[in-house]
Amino acid sequence: MTGSHLRPETDRRQFLKLATSLALVSILDVASPKRAAAQAQTVDPKDPLAVSLNYACDGATAPGHVQGQFCTGCQLYSGTGDAKSGPCALFQGKLVCAGGWCKSWVKRAT
Ligand code: SF4
Numbered sequence: 001m002t003g004s005h006l007r008p009e010t011d012r013r014q015f016l017k018l019a020t021s022l023a024l025v026s027i028l029d030v031a032s033p034k035r036a037a038a039q040a041q042t043v044d045p046k047d048p049l050a051v052s053l054n055y056a057c058d059g060a061t062a063p064g065h066v067q068g069q070f071c072t073g074c075q076l077y078s079g080t081g082d083a084k085s086g087p088c089a090l091f092q093g094k095l096v097c098a099g100g101w102c103k104s105w106v107k108r109a110t
Pocket of ligand 1: 100
């Protein structure tokens with residue numbers, strides 16, 4: 001006996017189910033900001049933008065750092081809770097260290 005035991009309609013139905021499931025997984029993956037943040041890379045301090053802004057993951061060591069200023073207190077930082085890093089509006093698609101700093105620091109509105 002050769003070939004599939006399934007009829008063509010069954011094969012087509014199974015294919016559509018699989019394609020729909022894969023599409024749904026892709027949409028959920030993209031739509032999850034938490035997952036997106038988890039997949040994002042931390043800013044490389046040698047990145048030209050980071051260098052131009054004097055960014056350092058250990059903010060206290062950044063040239064020109066002002067005592068008490070860190071990414072967690074910056075208006076442009078959107079990390080949550082106790083996360084060690086989070087998104088910054090200046091570094092799209094990457095994460096900055098919660099204890100980082102750069103010269104574009106803006107006091108977070110209260
Ligand atoms: Fe950190 Fe703010 Fe500079 Fe972004 S703009 S790197 S959050 S200090």
